[in-house]
Amino acid sequence: MRRRQAALTLAGAAAAIGFCVVALLTIDLPGDAALPREALTAVRDKTGVSNLVAALLLDVRLYDTLFELFVFSMAVLGVRSFLKDSAGPAVREPLAESHVVRHAAYVLFPAVALLAAYLAVFGHVAPGGGFGGGAVAATGFLLVCVALGVEVLASRIRDGVLEWIEGLSMLGVLAFAVLPGAAWGELLSNPLGGGRPGGLASGGAIPALNLLIACKVFAGAWAVTYHFVRHRGEV
Amino acid sequence: MSAVVVLAALPVICAYALFQRRRWVAVLGMGMASFLLAVVYVLQGAPDVAVAEAAIGAALVTFIYVLAIRRTGRLVVIAAEVPGLLHRRGREVDGVEFEILQGFATKLGLDLTVRFATFDDAMEALRGGSADILAGGFVPQTGEPALVTRGFLDTRFYVVGAGEPCEAPRFRDELRALLRRVEAGDVPVTIDLARLLALMRRGVEAANVAATDAVGHYAFGVCRRRPDLHARLERHLEEIEATGALERIVERYLA
Numbered sequence: 001m002r003r004r005q006a007a008l009t010l011a012g013a014a015a016a017i018g019f020c021v022v023a024l025l026t027i028d029l030p031g032d033a034a035l036p037r038e039a040l041t042a043v044r045d046k047t048g049v050s051n052l053v054a055a056l057l058l059d060v061r062l063y064d065t066l067f068e069l070f071v072f073s074m075a076v077l078g079v080r081s082f083l084k085d086s087a088g089p090a091v092r093e094p095l096a097e098s099h100v101v102r103h104a105a106y107v108l109f110p111a112v113a114l115l116a117a118y119l120a121v122f123g124h125v126a127p128g129g130g131f132g133g134g135a136v137a138a139t140g141f142l143l144v145c146v147a148l149g150v151e152v153l154a155s156r157i158r159d160g161v162l163e164w165i166e167g168l169s170m171l172g173v174l175a176f177a178v179l180p181g182a183a184w185g186e187l188l189s190n191p192l193g194g195g196r197p198g199g200l201a202s203g204g205a206i207p208a209l210n211l212l213i214a215c216k217v218f219a220g221a222w223a224v225t226y227h228f229v230r231h232r233g234e235v
Numbered sequence: 236m237s238a239v240v241v242l243a244a245l246p247v248i249c250a251y252a253l254f255q256r257r258r259w260v261a262v263l264g265m266g267m268a269s270f271l272l273a274v275v276y277v278l279q280g281a282p283d284v285a286v287a288e289a290a291i292g293a294a295l296v297t298f299i300y301v302l303a304i305r306r307t308g309r310l311v312v313i314a315a316e317v318p319g320l321l322h323r324r325g326r327e328v329d330g331v332e333f334e335i336l337q338g339f340a341t342k343l344g345l346d347l348t349v350r351f352a353t354f355d356d357a358m359e360a361l362r363g364g365s366a367d368i369l370a371g372g373f374v375p376q377t378g379e380p381a382l383v384t385r386g387f388l389d390t391r392f393y394v395v396g397a398g399e400p401c402e403a404p405r406f407r408d409e410l411r412a413l414l415r416r417v418e419a420g421d422v423p424v425t426i427d428l429a430r431l432l433a434l435m436r437r438g439v440e441a442a443n444v445a446a447t448d449a450v451g452h453y454a455f456g457v458c459r460r461r462p463d464l465h466a467r468l469e470r471h472l473e474e475i476e477a478t479g480a481l482e483r484i485v486e487r488y489l490a
Contacts, residue, residue, distance in 0.1 A: 053283040119286060127282030135290035142298035150302070225299060 048195040049203040054124045058206045059190040062177055069216065073170055076220040080163070083227040105147035112140035120214035124203040130210040134217025141222055150229045159226065162219045169216035176205040176212070238278040241271050256344040258308045259301075266297035310345040312336055313357040314371030315409035318433040319488050320453065321349070321371050332370045332455075334484045335387065339471045354408045361458050368468070369456030371409070372429050379456060382465040386452025387472050388485060393431045394445050396422020406430065414439075427451065429489070 040052055049055040057065050120133030145153050180190070195202030245268060252264025269292030276285035314321045314332070321330040328349045340347035351371075352360065360366040361381050374390060375383040392405065395417060405425045406413055410433050416424060417439055426434070431444065457465040475481040 051283070119290075127286050129283060129286070132283075132286040132290045135287070135295050139290065139294040139298055142295065142302060146298065146301055146305070221295065225302070229302060 044197050046194075047190060047203055047206065048197055049124045049206055050197040051124055051126060051129075053127075054129055054206060054210065055203070057129070058124075058209045062190070065213075066173070066177060069170065069173060069213065072217070072220055073166075076166065076223055079224045079227050102147040105143050109140050109144055112136060112143065116140060116214070116218075120211050121207065122200070123210040123214075124206045125198055125200065130213025131217055133210070133214035135221065137214065137218040138221035138225070141218075142225065145225075145229075150226060154226055157222075159223065162223060166216055166219035166223065169212045169219065172212040173209060173216070176209050180205060238275050241275050241278065245271050245275075256341070257346065258304045258344060259346065262297060262300040262304065265300070266293050269293040269296070308345055309348045310336070310340040310343065310368065311366045312347065312349045312368045312370050313352055313360045313366035314349060314369065314373075315354045315357060315407065316351045317372035317410055317429050318436070320429050323351070329488075331388065331484050331488045332453075334487075335472070335475065335481070336368065336370065336455075338475065338480075339468060342471060343467065351409070353412065358456075361456055364458055364460055367458055367461060367464060372427060373407070373454060373456055374405070374427050374451040375454050375456070376405070380459070381456035382459055382462065384455045384457065384465065384468050385472055386454045387476070387481060388453045388489075390428045390451055390453055392425050392427055392447045392449040392451065394423050394425050394447055395431070395434065395439070396420075396424060396443050410434070410437075425449075427453075429453070432489075 043052060043055050043060060044050065047055040047059045049059070116133045116137035118133075119128030119136060120130055123129035123133065141153065190204045190206060194204060200207075248264055248268045248271060252261045252268060255261040255264060269288060273285040273289040273293060276282070276288055312321075316322050317330075319330055321328065321332040323329075333349065336349075337347050350360075350366065354371075357366070357369055357371065358380065361369045369381060405427075406416070410430065413424070413426065413430060413434065414437060416422070417434065422443075425447070435444075455468060457468060472481070475484075
């Protein structure tokens with residue numbers, strides 16, 4: 001039995017090393033050559049987006065971003081599936097929080113929500129984007145959780161509605177990623193891109209993708225936190 | 236140059252967070268490390284990455300940790316207020332039991348939270364799991380609905396309001412309730428030494444007090460769902476007794 005285990009381990013290690021060697025030999029690494037300025041200008045002109053990071057993530061390498069979203073969706077789906085039916089301990093009463101924390105949460109929440117909206121809406125013209133915006137929005141909700149207790153907030157937000165928002169956001173991202181490209185004959189591209197770089201109405205589908213990703217990240221982050229907290233019954 | 240300075244501060248902040256016993260401080264240290272990293276990204280011309288790092292590392296993850304340790308990071312003690320053992324002094328809490336439990340909480344890296352309640356409410360909270368430890372002059376009797384630790388201080392029982400020792404149910408509630416009862420003439424009542432001393436300091440006539448033969452010891456009750464906590468508290472009591480720390484604490488408050 002031990003020999004068999006050792007043989008399997010050796011075989012696995014050999015396969016992994018072999019994979020690495022093949023990958024190193026076949027992948028054409030760019031080295032430390034700097035990306036020519038013309039390439040960056042070309043990306044900006046093609047997409048009409050002044051934030052080149054957004055242009056790369058949501059146009060040139062949309063394929064990678066889609067798979068990142070799939071990974072995130074799978075994680076959220078896993079948490080929902082495993083924790084939905086498992087009976088956790090009875091939810092205990094929320095801990096009393098000080099007035100300072102409670103009032104600070106009330107004062108800070110609108111500012112945090114505004115920042116999240118700004119990051120998502122202006123993600124193609126300034127630093128930010130859907131991921132950052134969604135994470136900031138989820139942070140705002142967690143801030144309110146700290147002040148009021150998670151159950152109080154959860155009673156005002158229907159988990160089913162958030163599930164729909166998350167699903168529809170993912171469908172929206174897929175639609176924006178696939179449909180225009182399919183219509184114009186090039187998948188995972190942004191044929192509607194263009195406009196004056198730096199303008200709010202530029203970049204074709206990229207602003208919409210940013211907003212949808214922000215909705216998805218916010219709904220997913222909230223769902224994961226809420227299910228963990230509910231299951232453990234510790235907040 | 237600025238980025239190098241901030242980068243040099245990062246390991247220091249990380250080490251500070253790593254070696255903190257108090258979880259709150261460690262979480263704040265982690266958040267600070269993420270924030271500094273975001274500053275490095277900004278200085279290096281990567282504001283998008285900085286936004287993501289600040290939003291996720293410094294804010295979201297920090298808040299998730301705060302939510303997670305809000306209850307698990309606290310040792311919640313519920314008690315009837317008994318001067319000398321566990322009592323309020325202005326906005327602070329003080330007493331023999333407080334010092335013992337504060338040392339225990341520090342050892343576990345937890346923040347001690349003391350809530351005062353009537354004995355019945357305290358026992359109910361302990362049974363329901365919303366408190367971890369029952370204190371406040373708790374002298375265990377047989378069949379307690381909680382895990383009981385070893386005694387840390389011996390006591391004797393006295394009857395207040397009777398000419399001679401007699402059988403009366405033991406009073407286990409807070410001092411205010413005892414005072415109300417004595418003033419209302421609802422006696423005789425059997426109380427332990429700490430409550431008797433507190434009563435006498437409030438001017439109750441010693442002539443009405445008679446000692447009984449009954450003895451007991453002050454102990455702590457632990458939630459039945461927390462046998463691990465019970466075992467650790469037992470070990471802590473054993474240690475402070477062996478080192479003489481317990482004796483010093485008792486002398487400080489009850490000598």
